[in-house]
Amino acid sequence: MQPDGPRALNSADAACGGILECATSGTSGSPKYIRRSHLSWIASFEVNARLFEVSPEDTYAVLGALSHSLSLYGVLEAGHVGADVCMLAGLRPDRQLGQLNERSVTMLYATPTQLESLIAAGPEFRLARIRRVLVGGGAFRPALAEKCHGLFPHATLTPFYGASETSFITMADDQRPAGSVGKAYPGVEIAIRSNRGQATHELGEIWVRSPYLFCGYADPVASDTRDQDGFVTVGEFGRMDDDGNLFIAGRKSRMVTISDQNVFPDEIENFLAAHYAAGQLAVVSVPDAKRGHSLAVVATAGNGKAALETAMKRCRKAHGAHRTPRHVFFVESLPQLASGKPDYVQITAWLEDQL
Known part of the structure; x- marks a missing residue:
């Protein structure tokens, strides 16, 4: 997906069940275009359908452009399970609130910044039909969680941590310790390695192995991304406690x-x-x-x-x-x-x- 719409890929790229392209967020620089197999996302669609009891009766919504992976993922997951989907990119936050209410949305994918904008646009607004809010693309802080409980009074808030290259890495619930991004998402193996590539219980580089990894970059290539023995790192550092809760320090590039x-x-x-x-x-x-x-x-x-x-x-x-x-x-x-x-x-x- 390019900013102006989808473009066709060479048929040779379909060897692993079809390929799609989407952009990284570009938080610290220009966005990079990644390629991933259809099967890598289909695997997590089916995990989420079981975890969240999603059905064709649900209505999804995304707030951002389809050129970025979080919104594209939400739209394609909706299509996979047969649910309706509401794409609200480009609307003012107050109009997004109105559409979320009018369309009886039940499942919402959003970043913390997008949620902050919704709350600021309608402090007294209540979206009682939304039953789950999946939050990715940034740290979900306690203060924002409290505000979200007001806007979404009947929703379960589900923060997750990942990257465009890895898709889901962890998923959190109310039991996570303060500062943690939760435990490994189903099917994900996390390793924390030192600069010498050895496993460590201290701060180290986060490596991930899962069925959800990307195939590679279309253009340009991220210098901090490496792979070894089926594991991939995007240059993020963190640590893990004895219960498997992951704590993020930040990107090597920053x-x-x-x-x-x-x-x-x-x-x-x-x-x-x-x-x-x-x-x-x-x-x-x-x-x-x-x-x-x-x-x-x-x-x-x-x-x-x-x-x-x-x-x-x-x-x-x-x-x-x-x-x-x-x-x-x-x-x-x-x-x-x-x-x-x-x-x-x-x-x-x-x-x-x-x-």
């Missing part, structure tokens, strides 16, 4: 060195957001002549200054001063990609003009 220590901006962003309910925020790195890099936080809701200061104090206590952002900015809204994720490239470019 890792920076501050005062000779490796720091993941994603990890700090997730920590701050868990303690800041006044709005959205993003954490990025900026050059620092003394320390190599430092972190900056850009947040929405100008009246949330005191709340963010409290979150920053907790961050210093938990992670230390050098991992806590040195620069703080408030904006009306955060730039977003078409996929519904924060546009870190645009945020970083804006910061360069402020500092």
Whole structure:
């Protein structure tokens, strides 16, 4: 799927049951086009149908463009199970709310940023028919979960972690420990490996083996993505506890060195957001002549200054001063990609003009 619609692939690519193309989110750079077999997604369609008791009586909805994998996945899953589907990309959040209600949607695929936009557009709105919200494409923080319970009073919230290249890796429920993205999705094997490629119980690179992996890139190729012995990594780092709960630190491509220590901006962003309910925020790195890099936080809701200061104090206590952002900015809204994720490239470019 290209932004302007689908395009045909060479018949030779159909050797593994047919091939489709879709874009990655492009969170930290230009989107990459990946190829995956039809069978890789069909396998997870059938898992979800069992897990969520999906039937042709359901109505799905997606909020983003079909050129990105989360929305495309939701549409194709609906088609596979014979359910109706509502595609709402391009509509204002208030009109999306109206369509979700009018079309009696029961299953919703969305990113955290898209959910924030829906809630801001209709704080008093209630979508009582939605029974499950599947949340991917970013960290699903406790403050947002509380807001979602108001908008979707009868829905089960199901955050999942994955990537365009891997599809599902973990799925979470209400029993997950704080900060975790849950346990392995059915059929997924997760390995945490050190820089030397050895299994580790400490922070390491996340490797995944499953029936849901992609076939490769169409263009361009992601340098952090590697495969070995049936496992694939996209350069994400994390750790796993003894119960199999996965905790994400962040992407290798976004890792920076501050005062000779490796720091993941994603990890700090997730920590701050868990303690800041006044709005959205993003954490990025900026050059620092003394320390190599430092972190900056850009947040929405100008009246949330005191709340963010409290979150920053907790961050210093938990992670230390050098991992806590040195620069703080408030904006009306955060730039977003078409996929519904924060546009870190645009945020970083804006910061360069402020500092």
